[in-house]
Amino acid sequence: MNIPQSVKWENDTILLLDQRKLPHVTEYMTLESVASVFEAIKSLAVRGAPAIGIAAAFGVALSALHHKTNDIDELKELVLMDSGYLSQSRPTAVNLFWALNRMNDVIIKTNSTKALREAVLAEALAIQAEDAEVCRSIGEHALELFQDGDRIMTICNAGSIATAKYGTALAPFFLAKERGIDLSVFACETRPVFQGARLTTWELMQAGVDVTLITDNMAAHTMKTKHISAVITGADRIAANGDSANKIGTFGLAVLAKSFGIPFYIAAPLSTFDLDTPNGDAIPIEERDPAEITHVNGLKVAPDGVSVFNPAFDVAPAELITGIVTEKGVIKPDAAAIAKLFN
Numbered sequence: 001m002n003i004p005q006s007v008k009w010e011n012d013t014i015l016l017l018d019q020r021k022l023p024h025v026t027e028y029m030t031l032e033s034v035a036s037v038f039e040a041i042k043s044l045a046v047r048g049a050p051a052i053g054i055a056a057a058f059g060v061a062l063s064a065l066h067h068k069t070n071d072i073d074e075l076k077e078l079v080l081m082d083s084g085y086l087s088q089s090r091p092t093a094v095n096l097f098w099a100l101n102r103m104n105d106v107i108i109k110t111n112s113t114k115a116l117r118e119a120v121l122a123e124a125l126a127i128q129a130e131d132a133e134v135c136r137s138i139g140e141h142a143l144e145l146f147q148d149g150d151r152i153m154t155i156c157n158a159g160s161i162a163t164a165k166y167g168t169a170l171a172p173f174f175l176a177k178e179r180g181i182d183l184s185v186f187a188c189e190t191r192p193v194f195q196g197a198r199l200t201t202w203e204l205m206q207a208g209v210d211v212t213l214i215t216d217n218m219a220a221h222t223m224k225t226k227h228i229s230a231v232i233t234g235a236d237r238i239a240a241n242g243d244s245a246n247k248i249g250t251f252g253l254a255v256l257a258k259s260f261g262i263p264f265y266i267a268a269p270l271s272t273f274d275l276d277t278p279n280g281d282a283i284p285i286e287e288r289d290p291a292e293i294t295h296v297n298g299l300k301v302a303p304d305g306v307s308v309f310n311p312a313f314d315v316a317p318a319e320l321i322t323g324i325v326t327e328k329g330v331i332k333p334d335a336a337a338i339a340k341l342f343n
């Protein structure tokens with residue numbers, strides 16, 4: 001699989017694949033400040049729940065190098081402040097907070113500036129390496145749900161560039177290709193930022209996976225006429241009761257899947273579960289710039305002054321989810337099964 005890594009640490013800087021320019025331009029940004037990491041997350045230069053967490057973790061490592069003080073208490077305070085700043089970049093994907101909490105725990109335990117600078121970099125690299133393994137495991141468990149010839153629908157991009165490697169919802173398709181299993185993917189374009197049209201098609205085509213692009217409003221007709229076997233998507237936050245937040249449009253696919261009697265799967269690592277969020281109503285839903293909707297590639301498509309509602313996510317209720325595919329296996333989307341994952 002020759003898909004470039006979304007986030008790399010090189011020569012004490014972050015190299016970030018600028019996902020805003022894909023699929024036509026593959027370009028890495030060099031990030032040397034915490035502010036540039038914040039902006040990269042907010043502007044979707046890096047996006048995808050695990051990738052956001054990984055980028056923020058390396059942002060904390062940058063912070064520890066940036067502040068030159070040799071006073072450990074002062075360095076702790078400054079780096080923890082930068083960690084708090086990075087946590088404000090986007091509100092929905094819990095992986096951001098999960099990763100930053102891991103970094104904060106490491107910071108607090110150190111007792112010298114050298115140890116702190118070394119420990120935060122080691123932790124960020126560990127978060128990235130673990131995520132790659134976790135995503136491959138998700139792919140293995142997800143692949144067991146499908147069979148040769150299946151046609152699977154997905155939305156947004158939960159691929160390799162949304163994670164450390166392999167992706168979550170897309171992971172089974174890469175593994176299937178490696179093993180000669182014939183799976184076809186129907187990718188919703190995913191308005192308004194087109195993660196499906198720009199990123200999922202690009203990743204799958206590079207891997208030689210059969211992919212068909214549809215507009216989001218074609219989902220029902222495609223399920224009916226193209227004999228879709230299942231739907232699988234990523235997630236940005238899974239509440240304690242199994243309600244799952246994902247890209248806007250996912251809730252609608254879950255409703256459609258139910259009405260067509262086809263399974264609807266969420267693929268996500270344990271780092272996307274948030275036991276402190278009791279249900280989907282408690283998940284903060286990011287609302288983004290209206291210009292994402294009123295303009296397409298800089299071309300204004302709506303009249304000046306039009307009112308716009310631009311939620312970046314919605315919530316599929318647990319009762320519409322057939323199963324949640326994690327690195328530990330497929331679970332039912334209920335509180336007991338989720339609690340067991342963490343015991």
Ligand SMILES: CSC[C@H]1O[C@H](OP(=O)(O)O)[C@H](O)[C@@H]1O
Pocket residue numbers: 047048049050155156157158159162163167168169195233234235236246247248312
């Ligand atoms: C593997 S998590 C991918 C997840 O994140 C995406 O949101 P965004 O592109 O806004 O970061 C989308 O919800 C994907 O399912």
